[in-house]
Amino acid sequence: MEFFQGFLNMSGASFAQHMVNGVSLGSLYALIAIGYTMVYGILLMINFAHGDIVMMACYFAYFGITIFHVPWYFTFIGVIVATALLGAIIERMAYRPLRDAPKNSVLISAIGASFLLENLANYLFSGRPMSFPDIPLFSQNIAIGSIKIQAISMVIPVVTIISLLVLLHIVNHTKTGMAMRAVSKDYEIARVMGINIDNVISMTFIIGSALAAIGAIMWGIRYPGITPYLGVMPGLKCFIAAVIGGIGNIKGAVLGGFILGLGEILIVAFFPDLSGYRDAFAFIVLIIILFYRPTGILGERTTEKV
Amino acid sequence: MLKVENLVVSYGGIEALKGISLDVPDGEIVTLIGANGAGKSTLLRSIIGLVKVASGEITYNGQKINGLNSQKIVKTGITLVPEGRRVFPNLSVLENLQIGAYMRNDKEDIKKDINWIYELFPRLQERSWQMAGTLSGGEQQMLAVGRALMCRPKLLMMDEPSLGLAPLIIKDIFRIIREINQQGMTILLIEQNANMALKIADKGYVLETGNLTMTGTGRELLENPEIAAAYLGKKKKH
Numbered sequence: 001m002e003f004f005q006g007f008l009n010m011s012g013a014s015f016a017q018h019m020v021n022g023v024s025l026g027s028l029y030a031l032i033a034i035g036y037t038m039v040y041g042i043l044l045m046i047n048f049a050h051g052d053i054v055m056m057a058c059y060f061a062y063f064g065i066t067i068f069h070v071p072w073y074f075t076f077i078g079v080i081v082a083t084a085l086l087g088a089i090i091e092r093m094a095y096r097p098l099r100d101a102p103k104n105s106v107l108i109s110a111i112g113a114s115f116l117l118e119n120l121a122n123y124l125f126s127g128r129p130m131s132f133p134d135i136p137l138f139s140q141n142i143a144i145g146s147i148k149i150q151a152i153s154m155v156i157p158v159v160t161i162i163s164l165l166v167l168l169h170i171v172n173h174t175k176t177g178m179a180m181r182a183v184s185k186d187y188e189i190a191r192v193m194g195i196n197i198d199n200v201i202s203m204t205f206i207i208g209s210a211l212a213a214i215g216a217i218m219w220g221i222r223y224p225g226i227t228p229y230l231g232v233m234p235g236l237k238c239f240i241a242a243v244i245g246g247i248g249n250i251k252g253a254v255l256g257g258f259i260l261g262l263g264e265i266l267i268v269a270f271f272p273d274l275s276g277y278r279d280a281f282a283f284i285v286l287i288i289i290l291f292y293r294p295t296g297i298l299g300e301r302t303t304e305k306v
Numbered sequence: 307m308l309k310v311e312n313l314v315v316s317y318g319g320i321e322a323l324k325g326i327s328l329d330v331p332d333g334e335i336v337t338l339i340g341a342n343g344a345g346k347s348t349l350l351r352s353i354i355g356l357v358k359v360a361s362g363e364i365t366y367n368g369q370k371i372n373g374l375n376s377q378k379i380v381k382t383g384i385t386l387v388p389e390g391r392r393v394f395p396n397l398s399v400l401e402n403l404q405i406g407a408y409m410r411n412d413k414e415d416i417k418k419d420i421n422w423i424y425e426l427f428p429r430l431q432e433r434s435w436q437m438a439g440t441l442s443g444g445e446q447q448m449l450a451v452g453r454a455l456m457c458r459p460k461l462l463m464m465d466e467p468s469l470g471l472a473p474l475i476i477k478d479i480f481r482i483i484r485e486i487n488q489q490g491m492t493i494l495l496i497e498q499n500a501n502m503a504l505k506i507a508d509k510g511y512v513l514e515t516g517n518l519t520m521t522g523t524g525r526e527l528l529e530n531p532e533i534a535a536a537y538l539g540k541k542k543k544h
Contacts, residue, residue, distance in 0.1 A: 175408070182394045182405050188356055189392045191376040192385065194409035194457065 013146045018269040019262075024153040024222065026261025027160035031215035032238040033245070033253035034167065035087075035208030041184040041248035042204050045103060048110040049090055051235015052117035053209050057083040057216035058132060058226045059125055065133035072135050080213040087209025088202050090117075096198065121228035129227045132220035139221060152221045163214055164254060167207065171250065176203055184248070237282045244289050246299025255297060260285065307331050308353070308384070308461055308494070313362035315345075315352050322348040324516035325362065330461065330494050335487050337495040337503040337524065339537055340513035346496045347389055349513070350463050353494075354386045355379045366461070381409065383460035387467060389496075391450040395439025399430055402438050402449055406456030416456070423452040426482055444475035451482065462486070463494045468502065480506060500537035504528045512537075 032054060039047040060082050064075030094113040098106045138152040171177040183190045183200045191197060219234065220226065238253075241260045245252025260282050268275045289296065308330040315323040322345045330336045340346050351357040353364055355376040364372040371379050393402050403423055407416045424431035427448040433441060438449055447467055454462055464483070468476040480502055487493050487506075497503035504510050507524035512533065520527065527533050 178397065178401055178405055179408065181396055185394050185396055186392055189388055189394070191356065192354055192380060192388070193405050193453075194377050194380040195405075196377055 015269075017147045017149065018265055020147075020149050020153050022262035022265035023258070024156040024261075025265055026258035027156045028215050028219050028222070028257075029234070029238050029241050029261045030254040030257030031160055031163060031211050031218075032234060033241040033257045034250055035212045036239050036242040037245070037247055037250055037253040038180075038204050038208045040242070041250075042180065042201055043095065043106070045095070045106045045110060046239060047090075047205075047208075048107075048235070049094070049113035049117055050208070050212060051231035051233075051238070052114050052121075053083060053087055053090070053212050053231070054216040054219065054234060055121060055226070055228065055231035056086055056117060057213040058220045058230060059121060059130075060213075061217055061220055062130055062132060062226055065135075066130075072133070076217055079217060080210050083213035083216070084206040084210040087205040087212070091202060091205040096201075099198075118228050118232075125228065127228060129225045132224035132226055134224070135221060150222070152218060156218045156222070159214060159218065163211055167211065167250065170207065176200070180204060233279065237279075240282045240286045244285060244296055246296025249296070249298045249300070252296055252298035307367065308492075309363075309365045310349070310353070311363045311365075313349070313352065313364065314360040315348050315357055316360050321360075321516055323352070326513070326516070326518045328511055328518065328521075330492060331509075332460075332492050333487075333490060334508040335483070335493045335495060335506055335524075336509045336511070337497060337507035338511045338513055339497055339500040339503060339527075339533075341537075342498075343515070344513040345516045346513055347465055350386055350465050350494070350496060353379075353463065354384060377409075380457060383458075385454045385457050385459040385462060387450050387454045387462065387464040389465035389469065391443070391446040393438040393441070393446050393449045393453065395437060397438055398435050399438055399441070399449060400434045402453050403430075403456050406453035409457060419456055419458070423455060426455075426485070427452055444471050444478075447471060447475070447479060448482075451479065455486065459491065461492045461494065463496075465496050466498060467495070468497060468499045476502065500533070501528070 032050070035050045035053075036047060039045065039050070057079050060079040061075055064070045064078055065072055070078070090113050094109045095106055098109055138155060140151050141148045142151055142154070171180060179190065179195045179200045180203065182193065183195060183197055187197060190200075237260055238257065241256035242253045243256070244259060245254065245256030263285065264278055264281050267281055268278050293299070310329070311327045312325045313323050313327070314321060314325050326349070328336075338346050338349065348357060352359050352372070355371070355374060359372045362372070363370060366382050366384060369382065371382060394405065397405065400420070403420050404416070407419065410416055429445055430448055430452060433445065438446065441449065451464070451467065467479050467483075471479070476499065483493060483495065484506055495503055495507065504524040504527050510522060510524050510527040511518050512520040512527065520530070520533065522530070528538075
């Protein structure tokens, strides 16, 4: 509590520390929010299982390193591949059979998929919290002047930026990306162009889940407690981040992620009395956005030429 | 040759097409005229596989195509310029053309074809990098035609290409239709602008509430007094 009492005369050093924390949290939100926004852009549905995919990725890493003693770098590659596959499998089993069903049915199926993953994890791995494997390279503290920063907090923004650049390249400069953008606007005509819609949708889930896996690994290093319900709160917040930025818009999801991450950390830093309301921040921002700009900050207003 | 036999299509119990038969011979321009709700678009949508066929058969060069998915139908060489243009608004003009060639892998030829489209529609070249959503209606129609041509179809189906366009642009579009037909492409054209459509058509069909009521060469139909009264806005002479 002493830390909070001393906040009024916050030094430049501790401000810098909060900024680093905020940016790294924001990066994690951004990586996960992209999955929500991409799926929404293409299927017009909220993939409620996305947060639980993050949770599963953390368990994959736990099993790889702690149980099977695979070196962390191999494990992380394996985790990304396995999580991407898991995303594609969920789409195949829970969403594809409902391709022509009303949107509400797909949404309910998404909630079902989310519960299934949570309870499956609970059953298989027990509800007892496990600890994400410690990798000293990332968990060590680095002292810069008078501030001490965990190495992972520096790694997170760098990995996030690289992932984003790769993603934007795929979406904007490859044939698959072009097909994704086309499918997100017009299913039927995309079909007439000879695009296999199902493949494009699977690809979207694979990319979104791979980014979620990258986010999950870094999340696990930063916040090492793994439980079957670990994905629920980040999942909700990242969904909110996607809405704030303008759902369906990748850059919007990144912006929304940073707004929430930085906002959450800085509010607690400046107003320590509000620290109990930390999780409420995202929801308050959501309400404000829905009031004043329901399509989100970068969301487009639909216009149609007749 | 495209052959449609006894085609029935229904939406929730209502028959939009009540058993129609028609042929589109290779190299010809065939037009289908009819009022709103006659079932013209439904016919094209069922040929390209976007609408399920209740009964009847559609064959293209002897191969049955109803029941195939759109992807496979497009592979046989049929494509559609949809009603209302439906270019991808979030893709650039160039990307819209590239996505038209989505199923092709011959990079060099794709480039050549893009240049060919730009020759047909110089306006598109000027706007190559613009998002298609920012184009005018006429430019979007040119793009929709160009995009369809990019898959090198043998049969090009067009659904109301003149809808909502200025007369000068309509003229342009019809000139292009003729030009590509002369290069050997078969065209199935749906129009409310019956006058212009029949003028360029080798063969015409009249569709009324799900039934074909008349057929003939373009000229025959143009000179038919009943058609003149119903579709060309001319008074019947008594």
